[in-house]
Amino acid sequence: MVPSETMIALLLLLGTASVYGQGSSGHGHAHAHTCIHNNHQQLIASQVIALVIADMEKDGDGVIDQAEVTAEFVTRYDHDGNGDITEDEFVKQWHQQYHDEHDFAGYLFHHFDVNNDLNLTASDVAALELSLDTDGDGKVSVAEFQTFMTNLYKNCVSFHG
Known part of the structure; x- marks a missing residue:
């Protein structure tokens, strides 16, 4: 991938997979974050997912492409x-846009920081991209x-309060 395509792919993964991280992270980060989905607007998972999809998939073709991301x-x-x-x-924007608790967003960030460099970068994208394209197309x-x-x-505990 060329650098701009890599950054676009990273952003796709951030938007699509930023809630990944339920269960144990296994990444050895020093920060302890909780896996409790607490949303300040009382949105449930399916509502957050629908918002993220609506933000990314603008042309209605069923594919989340790089230009949309x-x-x-x-x-x-x-x-x-x-x-x-x-x-x-990441935490600031995720909370502002989707209203999930800061601690939960931080936990998600650390899960996606696959190489543990405290930044979401192209190398993290490469590691995550394969998991999103489950049919290999x-x-x-x-x-x-x-x-x-x-x-x-589903793998995370829901809590509203």
Whole structure:
């Protein structure tokens, strides 16, 4: 992938998989985050998933493509414009946009920081991309994304309060 495609793919994964991380992270990060889905707007998992899909899949073709992800996530998550997403950037934006608790968003960030460098980068994208394209067709379909997200939320404890 060329660098811009890699960043776009990263942002796709952030948008689609940022709730990944239920269960034990296994990444050895020093920060302890909880896996309790607490949403400040009382949104349940299916509502958050629907919002993320609506934010990404604008043309209705059933595929979450790089152009859609770029339009939605480049300007929202990489606040300092350096090409990497820090935990602070991710947590702030995820909470602002989807209203999940900061601690939960931090836990998700650490799960996706596959190489443990405290930034979401192209190398993290490469590691996560394969898990999203479950049928191996080289595309991340809305159905694949929705199934992935639903399974992730099911593996997490829900708490509203």
